[in-house]
Amino acid sequence: MTAPAPATATSSLETARLRLRGFADTDTDLQLLFQLDSDPDVMRYLGPFKLPNIEAYRERLRTVWLPYYSAHPTEGFWAVTEKATDEFAGWIFLRAATEYKFAAEAGFTRPSDLEIGYRLRKAVWGRGLATEAAAELKRIALANPDVTSVVATALVANRGSTRVMEKIGLTRVREFATPGMNEPSVVYAISHADCTLL
Numbered sequence: 001m002t003a004p005a006p007a008t009a010t011s012s013l014e015t016a017r018l019r020l021r022g023f024a025d026t027d028t029d030l031q032l033l034f035q036l037d038s039d040p041d042v043m044r045y046l047g048p049f050k051l052p053n054i055e056a057y058r059e060r061l062r063t064v065w066l067p068y069y070s071a072h073p074t075e076g077f078w079a080v081t082e083k084a085t086d087e088f089a090g091w092i093f094l095r096a097a098t099e100y101k102f103a104a105e106a107g108f109t110r111p112s113d114l115e116i117g118y119r120l121r122k123a124v125w126g127r128g129l130a131t132e133a134a135a136e137l138k139r140i141a142l143a144n145p146d147v148t149s150v151v152a153t154a155l156v157a158n159r160g161s162t163r164v165m166e167k168i169g170l171t172r173v174r175e176f177a178t179p180g181m182n183e184p185s186v187v188y189a190i191s192h193a194d195c196t197l198l
Contacts (some may be wrong), residue, residue, distance in 0.1 A: 015132050015185045020078035032088045033057045041122050045158035090120030094137045112148040114141045134166045149191040
């Protein structure tokens with residue numbers, strides 16, 4: 001009997017330098033996720049949210065990430081790879097803002113607002129890859145007339161992340177207290193012309 005193919009997204013996206021694909025339930029993808037979160041520099045502004053082992057990442061992938069792909073073809077968590085080398089650079093997501101862990105604190109109440117988030121390997125920082133990937137997801141999101149806003153959050157101190165938000169055209173909206181963190185976070189957003197900004 002042939003083993004079933006790993007679950008994955010049914011489509012991929014491309015930018016000038018990047019390929020965005022859905023994650024698959026494979027040892028390779030799970031190891032990439034685990035290694036990314038094992039870098040203390042990567043997790044510096046993200047808090048104590050690293051999962052304890054590969055099996056915990058497998059559980060998250062199977063129960064949270066993979067179901068997204070069938071329900072929301074252009075949303076979910078995307079593995080970011082560089083076209084030139086096919087090397088894993090990190091991940092980026094597009095999802096309903098109300099699914100953010102601290103949605104209440106951030107003031108996210110509309111499921112029609114989509115949140116962008118990203119996490120890249122330290123080796124690729126400073127090359128504009130997060131900006132390139134985020135700009136593509138913002139474009140896709142705002143092309144949908146049912147989407148009211150695109151939002152993003154980061155700790156105020158995480159200037160690398162907030163610069164990406166500014167470069168793709170999001171505007172600083174407000175700060176909010178972040179549970180479990182000593183510093184506040186900031187909300188950035190952009191809305192359709194006929195929609196109120198959060």
